[in-house]
Amino acid sequence: MGGDSDWRSSARERQAQADRSRLIRLRTLALIAGSVLASTLIVSGCGEKNAFVPPPPPKIEVALPLKQTVTRYLEATGNTAAVNSTTLVARVQGFIQDIKYKDGDAVKAGTVLFVIEQKPYQLALEQAEAGQSSAAADTKKTEADYKRQVDLAAKNISSQSTLDQATAAKDAAVAKQKQSQVDIEQAQLNLGYTEVKAPFDGIVTSRDVSLGQLVGAGSPTTLATIVQLNPIYVNFAVSETDVQSIRAGIKERGLTSEDLKKIPIEVGLQSEKGYPHRGTLDYAAPSLTAATGTLMVRGILPNADRALLPGYFVRVRVPRAPEPDRLLVPDRVVGSDQSGRYVLVANKDDVLEQRKVELGQQVGELRVIEKGINADDRVVISGLMTVVPGEKIDPVLKTVASPAAEATP
Template structure:
């Protein structure tokens, strides 16, 4: 059997080993060139981006969820009983004050009016005759033709008949009023609901025929928090107007402008909120009672505020915090109280001072009191934060290879 100790293409085993070693060295050199020039050295403090809080005057606004409510809402009930003979209700349409909505059988009430008017005329006639007789009695008493007692009786009789005439006229007025009530009219202008009781049914004062809600103006009711109450209560009590804006679920922003009309006199201790209400014009009829509303309430005069990116804010259970780079580039833990968003930045009410450098990217690699390598960047709105976090984490990872 022939020996096959020679390799392919005639290379010896020793030369093949040399080629493999050369390839390993070349691969090692190539991988070393992949590190960036900005990579941190092994054991160096993590690289983070920091920015100085932005100061500018702002007029704070706060947003709440609420519901639209009708300023006036009336349940239409009949004032007299009877059978419904006419229904003039078209559900969902607008009606004007005084429009006839239902008619109850008027014949019994017209008959009562006729009877009462006749009784009133009879009573007036008797009262007029008594006045004439009393006038004659005065002349006879002057001539000493009748006794004083007879004159007094005639005077008393005339007063009684006159009172009866007034009572009969009052009964006639009541009968005419009941006849008028047989025509059920709209007490306010607005949008009507459907007819709850239809033609031919017998109704009384306990029946609800339909309902009408006003639509020219509308309320937006919402629950404000304690800080909002403290901010707007003084303005409201002094009569100074507070602007409120509303946006519906299908709308962008807050296109409807109104005024804060009502702030309740106490806070709900269970929720820490206070009931508030604003009023809005509704000329285009786009707002209807019951709709969900996004409510934005203004804060009055502009005041200086410190703003930071939301990327800089961390959460520790129920507390919000930031890391500030202090002396020796060491991270300091600061608990902060926050306000609303303004132009993409978050208002910081307490916990941060003007001019301090806040970590805005690389937050997850920072430990309280530990040194960091800060890179100063402008304070910007929280956009692209996840991308920057990934870039910084990659740089730190490259530095630890």
């Protein structure tokens, strides 16, 4: 009986434990369901109170195009060239006696640069002078004989043959005297050639000969080269279209060919900012080059500081007639795509539009707009990388600053 009682007690305990476990699971499920319901209600309540609000339009700077008078320029590239560049040669034969300059010296016109051995030519001059004295004496004697024969012939004392001989002797003596004068001038010229002088102001290159070297034997010997640097030429080409435009402008303004030489020209090196070197037009070819369809033009510039050297590659511009009321915007705001160049403009509703434009010349950091915008258009000048056409903005109106005038040297 005792064993049976213990078994019933153990069964009741197991049943009670199972009931407790079932109750715990039910309570847990009820708690989870309540939490989910509460979360749903909370989320639902938040959605009703916090509806989505789009962000405000971005503040973007815009500006009206700058309107001002702009001088249109004819722009080209060219090369500098020396006004004069001459090879110095020995015009007489002899040994180099003296070199009176250092390689690279700046010299004035008439400066003696080389001296060729002078003694032989000095002696030749003295010989010619002696020959002139002898010829003068012969001329004097023959003239006296001629006059005597003329008197004797008039008195029928001398024959006509003797008079003819006296006349011929006189004429030969006069001719010999003239020849002696030519010999003197030639000897003086050769003596002068022994001093090789600078034909103009310039820079003399390194010498091609040495002291004691024989020069001028058989053919002229190159001694050195002298190059004039002040002033200096700038050669450049003008297209056929520009030539026609310029000719029309010249006709309209009533300019003459002499007036063309007063037109200023501005030049800048590739390493320089702007066009600091200024001169005037000097020459224009009478016809176009058929192969290139261009007209060769030349300017001349003062170059006292030798900033320009022959052979430099330079930028050239020639000012044309000023044009009033041109529209300019900062060059950096001009974009490009496959269809060409454009700017972004805010319309009356502050919505951005993409405007196709035709560009003119650059003026400082500004760019002339030939077509595409009006004077009252608000052009976007900031945030260009963050905005797109069709976007609404909050425009902030700014002013485009006038370009600074380029300094004149």
